[in-house]
Amino acid sequence: MREKIAPTTTGHREPMSAAVLYTPEVLALAIELARNPLTQDLPHRGEARSASCGSTITLGLATDDEGRLSRIGVRSQACAIGQASAALFVSAAKGRTPQEVEAAGQAVADWLSGKGDLPDWPGLAPIAAARDYPARHGAVLLPWKAAAQALSLHQAEG
Numbered sequence: 001m002r003e004k005i006a007p008t009t010t011g012h013r014e015p016m017s018a019a020v021l022y023t024p025e026v027l028a029l030a031i032e033l034a035r036n037p038l039t040q041d042l043p044h045r046g047e048a049r050s051a052s053c054g055s056t057i058t059l060g061l062a063t064d065d066e067g068r069l070s071r072i073g074v075r076s077q078a079c080a081i082g083q084a085s086a087a088l089f090v091s092a093a094k095g096r097t098p099q100e101v102e103a104a105g106q107a108v109a110d111w112l113s114g115k116g117d118l119p120d121w122p123g124l125a126p127i128a129a130a131r132d133y134p135a136r137h138g139a140v141l142l143p144w145k146a147a148a149q150a151l152s153l154h155q156a157e158g
Helices: 024-035 080-093 098-112 125-132 134-157
Strands: 005-007 013-015 044-049 056-063 069-077
Touching: 024 080, 024 125, 044 134, 056 080, 056 134, 069 080, 080 125, 080 134, 098 125, 098 134, 125 134
Parallel strands: none
Antiparallel strands: 005 013, 044 056, 056 069
């Protein structure tokens, strides 16, 4: 049986290990997502799907009078990395403006593609290993893509 090999951010090829990617910290974050259920009273909805793994996330958002995120609910059918990413998104997105969320999503995408350092978004270190697994990049980006869709629809309505 041949060992699977994954490219790394350093250009070296190393054996893939689910243990490296799905750490106890990542799995704990995935469980945290249950604290933010998607409820009917969240007026702005966005959905995202990862083309590489099929993971999906639906976000419900509410904003305050200043347009900042005030409440977030999630329905996830994603791998542990997608769920952990969503939990990290939820834990730091409240109080942020749509522009801040959009900029952070772009920073995460740039980092995953090797165009930048780990973004300044609280708590991303537990999922940093996902950068070395291109098949998981789409899962990492799910919450930012769903939020961007929900916020753009909200702005179009407003």
